[in-house]
Amino acid sequence: MEDVLNDLIEWLRIPSVSADPNAQGEVRRAAEFTATLFEKAGLEQVRLIDGEGNPLVYGEWLHAPGKPTLLCYGHYDVQPAEPFELWRTPPFEPTVIGDNLYARGAADDKGLAIILIRAVQQFLGAGRPLPVNVKFLFEGEEESGGDHVSRYVRENAGALACDAALICDTEMFAPELPTICVGLRGIVYAELTVETGAVDLHSGVYGGGVPNAIEAAARIVAALKDKDGRINIVGFDEGLIPPTPEEHESWARLPFDENEYRRTEARVFELHGEPEFGLFERLWARPTIEIHGIAGGFTGEGAKTVIPCAALVKLSCRLGPGQDSVQVGKMLSDAVKAVAPPGVRSSLKILHGAPASVVDPSNPYVRHAALAMTDIFKAKTVFTRSGGSIPIVGLFEEVLGVPSVMTGFGLPDDNLHAPNEKVYLPNVYRGIDAIARYFERLGAL
Numbered sequence: 001m002e003d004v005l006n007d008l009i010e011w012l013r014i015p016s017v018s019a020d021p022n023a024q025g026e027v028r029r030a031a032e033f034t035a036t037l038f039e040k041a042g043l044e045q046v047r048l049i050d051g052e053g054n055p056l057v058y059g060e061w062l063h064a065p066g067k068p069t070l071l072c073y074g075h076y077d078v079q080p081a082e083p084f085e086l087w088r089t090p091p092f093e094p095t096v097i098g099d100n101l102y103a104r105g106a107a108d109d110k111g112l113a114i115i116l117i118r119a120v121q122q123f124l125g126a127g128r129p130l131p132v133n134v135k136f137l138f139e140g141e142e143e144s145g146g147d148h149v150s151r152y153v154r155e156n157a158g159a160l161a162c163d164a165a166l167i168c169d170t171e172m173f174a175p176e177l178p179t180i181c182v183g184l185r186g187i188v189y190a191e192l193t194v195e196t197g198a199v200d201l202h203s204g205v206y207g208g209g210v211p212n213a214i215e216a217a218a219r220i221v222a223a224l225k226d227k228d229g230r231i232n233i234v235g236f237d238e239g240l241i242p243p244t245p246e247e248h249e250s251w252a253r254l255p256f257d258e259n260e261y262r263r264t265e266a267r268v269f270e271l272h273g274e275p276e277f278g279l280f281e282r283l284w285a286r287p288t289i290e291i292h293g294i295a296g297g298f299t300g301e302g303a304k305t306v307i308p309c310a311a312l313v314k315l316s317c318r319l320g321p322g323q324d325s326v327q328v329g330k331m332l333s334d335a336v337k338a339v340a341p342p343g344v345r346s347s348l349k350i351l352h353g354a355p356a357s358v359v360d361p362s363n364p365y366v367r368h369a370a371l372a373m374t375d376i377f378k379a380k381t382v383f384t385r386s387g388g389s390i391p392i393v394g395l396f397e398e399v400l401g402v403p404s405v406m407t408g409f410g411l412p413d414d415n416l417h418a419p420n421e422k423v424y425l426p427n428v429y430r431g432i433d434a435i436a437r438y439f440e441r442l443g444a445l
Contacts, residue, residue: 217296
């Protein structure tokens, strides 16, 4: 356990923020460190794969003839850590407090991805052969689009051929409750630009006579949804496949207190969303439009009375199963044009998109993962969905024709993408045992 912790701390110290152009050196350093972890575990053919984007890291062990082959996926890049002042400990100085390790990337995804690596090392590091074949493919752009890995998978499907993909990038529904995620929402991420003229203008001289770009941007995004969260775009949910009655029944049995969720996990004054749907369906299966940021005008200290001529809005849609990300992007763009106020030039740029994906819980690769987790955690594994998106899952299904087994070892309070991100270390250590047990179960088939 000490060796696992030391490796993880060293990995987390590297600020591999893929969205920051100034961090590319650190991103590459993280890729190189990932390769050293692969080699230490006993993987062969370890190499960095360069291309248009951050390096991919590949390794393999293929000496179990006749046994299944798993493609183990993870990512070594992390989200930006800002705002730094909200962190109780420095985000890139990993700090252990009790059973938790705090750092950016602790849960998303270095602290969970290391589970896959060390599960292999449990066998090869002890001089024992793996019960299955494995191929490892880690990327450095999951938090910023994943274009490099998408191209690589499409162009190298034969080399990546496998029976199933294995991913540790999801969470347990509750502490001590082993969980496998069988559904993910898709995503369309976009950038809206609004312009009203050539320069900012004096609000006293021109106020009341010219349009305001920030106000126009606010009117545009506010028109996309009603006050209850229903999306005001005709046909937006076309093709959406709702959860099955069996899923609804299963979700109803989960240990869950909605008020406790609001108070301790979401930490909001009130829950919100389409009132005709339950919370799990709103979080896991319904489409959304969310605004992530609006930039423009003056936000510094003191006063500056300007009418801004330009505004930028970051927004995204989460998609349910059956929705087409390309079609959704087009509908969103058309809707923006339709609601833009007079005298405003607006344009929507789609930065990236991916469809939703759902895996059948009865699939043998999913079922044996559930049994392995039950073996280690001594509780029956539950199946949930996630409202988040892991675009590679849909790509593996489309290009490689394989299901993705998403084993959850994070916890709901791990603060993914937020200040004070953490990972619960006992779950890391038991996760390694659970994945090793999964290898054994598959090898015995």
